[in-house]
Amino acid sequence: MKKLTLFNTLSRSKEVFEPIEPGIVKMYCCGPTVYNYAHIGNLRSYFFEDILKRVLLFNDYKVNHVMNITDVGHLVSDEDEGEDKMEKGSAREGKTVWEIAEYYTEAFKNDIAQLNILPPTIYCKATDYINEQIDLVKCLEAKGYTYTTSDGVYFDTLKLSDYGKLARLDIEGLEEGRRIEFSDEKKHKTDFALWKFSPKGQKRQMEWDSPWGIGFPGWHIECSAMSIKFLGKTFDIHCGGVDHIPIHHTNEIAQSEACYGVKFVNYWLHGEFLIEEKGKMSKSAGGFLRIQTLIDKGYSPLDYRFFLLMTHYRKKIKFSFENLDAARNGYNNLKSKIAEIKSDKNNKPDNEELVDKYRGEFFDCINDDLNVTEALAVLWDVLKTEDLNPADKLFLTEEFDKIFGLDLDKVEALEINVTIPPDIVELAKKRKEAKLNKDFKLADEYRNQIKEKGYDILDIKGGEYQIIKNKE
């Protein structure tokens, strides 16, 4: 069986995964900023991390999974350009920022639960670890990596020789302020804030005292401070969306390695975006799709999970309702196939060798940089082959679903002639009679009545029939 390989953004290639401590994986994933609901694009990232985690578990690792909840707003300026998302949410809804954070944190947890995303081992809120963040800034200051301007304490990126290694940044080519006004007090375009001062004469809802003055932490410091607190100065895996590569993660590495002088993270993994016809889905652009939106339109959260399973995490996925329909159909077909197999009861496992072969194939797929799409093809092979009996198929299905997370174990066997209400049985009898009398109009009428009551008639050869519960 293949060893687990993962695509590391640092090397831009697949590497065999080796944890620092045998048997244990220390993993940090960038979590949500809780100023609004997560949209289905945001959720794709957590789904990708979920697959990663499940694959690690499948490989018998213990996973120490830490996720931050960003409940501090970061961007603030006197211009209209920058805005503090938290304060903005607060103003929009007439609640305190603390209430906003609380509400959307719960909404987030609910969303990922609906998608069968396993919760992290630890959630950590940025506001609970302000001291750790201040300590990190102090450390950087003591080592001479910082300077102070009128609006904050900044990290001097030129002091770090390998700054930008993750993103392979061509710093000369960056166009400062390409899309936004910039502080002209910064020494270099890549320098970033570690601590921001509260605007003079303005009281923020969230602000803290610090050695440099009242204010709030910079944009990237929370992830460095909290990941190191929970996982150590060097840990195994750090993930997030691709958008984090050039700035957020680049700066996390800079801060952490400048302070501690050791490698921050061994494996950096990034999930691609979900895009719409016109491009990436974004909250600031206004209307965005939530899981609840999908539910309101009649899809189940797991239909969406199946949709995500159709593409590799490092490829963009184009969202459209046509594509979601295709996923739902595929998922439904999968479930009916399983239901059918489950109905076949008189079987016990008997082909251990072939079961092992399929399990091995599946293992190789997921261990090859989380190739779930190919793994799904293995599942179809298993369900369709005539060389396995139902018990073996069900065993493999449930085994594979440890990765897919599609609740395939909850699929119920077709309920044939079981606990059918007497009135339905009566109608079915009448229909059979009408059929025998070749009164098909009447027969169809009975069938419709049965259908309205939530049951279906399956005709079998010889004029016999079965009654099953409607699928929908």
Next chain:
RNA sequence: GGCGUCGUACCCAAGUGGCUUAAGGGAGCAGUCUGCAAAACUGCCAUUCAUCAGUUCGAAUCUGAUCGACGCCUCCA
């Protein structure tokens, strides 16, 4: 302007040098079954991988150019 990703059938998509003259799913079509239907089952559905040129005994897979789509250089998954 710089950096980067991607382009496989009607749609989604795996495959990244010979096992593949290209998995799997969705849709569609045809057939079996049926009074009809549903379900199920069977079969069909890319000599071809954006285009052009090159490397190679051999390329969807490597190189170059062209065209097209997208992302990042604000916060953002």
